[in-house]
Amino acid sequence: MMKTSVWNQLKSYQSTETVQKFLEKSYKKNQQTAPAELSYQNSYPFVYHLKHAENFYLSSACAALPVQPMLLFYGMSQLMKACILTADPEYPATSSVLAHGVSTRKRKKQHYRFLQDEVKIQRNGLFAHTASHLFKLEHVENDKYTMHELLKRIPEISDLFTRHKQKNVHFRTKYENKQLHIPVEAAASYHMTPGRLLEYFDYHFQLSRGNHSENIITCYPPDHFSAFYSLPFLYNGQTGEYTLPASMNDLAGLPEFMAHYLLLYNLSMISRYETEWWYELMLSHSQDDYVFIVRFLEVTKEKIPQFALMFLNELWEKG
Template sequence: MKRIHRITCENPLEKIWSMFVYFESEPHVKDFLTQFYRVPFGEEASKYAFQNTQKFIYNIKQGKEYYSAAQSSNILVKPLLLYYGMVSFLKAVILTADPHYPAHSKVLQHGVTSRKLKKSDYTFSEDEVKVQKEGLFPLITQLFESQHMIGEKIKIKQLLSIIPELKESYEKTYHEVSLLPLHLSKHIDYTSPVTTFYLSESVLDHFHLTYEGFISFLNRYNTGKARFIHHPIETPQGIIRLSWDHPEKIHVFESPNGFENHLFIQDYKGNHFFQYQQSHSHIPELTAHFLIMYILGMLCRYETELWGEIVFSFTSEEMFIIHEFLNISQRKFPNMILDLLFSERFIFETR
């Protein structure tokens, strides 16, 4: 991401969809794709952009139509519409990196599998997906440099745990802490520009680390130029104070990629969280939305009776978090697609 845009508006979702209209203009899209293709393909960039302009536009338009239909649909079919909306948007994203997509029929597969016939004692959170070697999803992992996911089996509960807007719902449903909110100091000392933040001291016990050991642990997951350093001022019992130092950013609020570290994540309002449970295998949040929606789409397509029992039964323990996920994903996934396409982070704030 190149920079952050904070946009104040009455209705964030309405504003997001209005920004997608930019991608319905052939001149805009041709110039847009040419910029992506120029470095890797040189003089052929304009040719490839011309060839893919309409394909890109129709992927975007189709994605919007799926989401529009999902907005007014019953929950019995909503996940399927949202999933195919995601697929259409991601095909457009892939086109920005690969002008030859689809090169062959195998890349048109989903790229993930799950057990189609569910067990009689089925539990949504314990269901899992397996990432295939070929198909749409493996191409997405390449964009995020997350090819380590290929061949892995991933449980839905793990995917739910990394979505920051689901933090409260996750804890109410599973009685576990998944994410810790960061308390960031807004004070800036221009003589020594670092971001000071606070975490619960419980993280040290959770990872069996000392304060200094925890700082070393965090720095192993850095993805950019920033690093975490010791803060010299003592803190009250129960919390720890750390500093984030970046050679080019005065404060993390200026960083479109947040802390540039796999263990930290942001919600769509720009609030930061520490991933309390995900310490080893990084899963980009956008891929978590996709994989969860894939399972939900499979349920409502192939296991209609079971799906109805899950979302309408008074005895279902996970109905609440599924409803929450669908509402949040409808709002956040298009936002993340905009971020990817423009290579900028958009934070929409209400007046």
């Protein structure tokens, strides 16, 4: 049977008649004033953001690898703007929220390595606005993230860390019957007992305490748990499994959706302004950076549209 592409599924959200009703329900749920008027105003911008995103992503599919980061970054930005309109009917209320909201070194140092590079979050802009309205993350300004940290948020490329860095970065878990089953090795990795780990998850992530045996720790996720809202777990779109970061320092990391934005931002900047380094890497394959970047681009072009579809479908079902 032919699999319906994510963009065909997103076509349901490209009808202004449907979108207006969808947004009105969302605004009423959030107790916005004049939800009918706001949903009418935002139905066309919402549809146009989705359509523009689709064109960027479809263009990236047939574009040469060196220019894909720019197309994917702007495509993701358009998807984010559509998602924001479901929560913030006044977007963009000011021009400050239109900025990318991220900064990086404009000139790369000699012996530059992509995985060691970092980005810094700014007070205003699309990143902070999305983090606040979609994930309830506040005060993210001045936070810094290395590309290595961000790539570890993407479980589909964990095998690259095992092969190239000799490092296990994820524990595989099982999610069935609304229960999460975690290997006891995870607790040992965090220097906790299984009971202490359950307390930690309950306090920090609202994961209801379950029980533990010799091999498995069981807990219960909150009602809003999904591939899009799964912290501290990360969703592997290729296997359908949830994984846990192997390092305790990574448990409170960014939602994966936001990690993709930061990675694409930096890659798009490199593609535009660091042409010499970029093409040396693309043509010579001289660093492990190449392997991580290519795999990430393969994953993000499929996963981010899927994340956007999941987000919208969950809102639709709850509405």
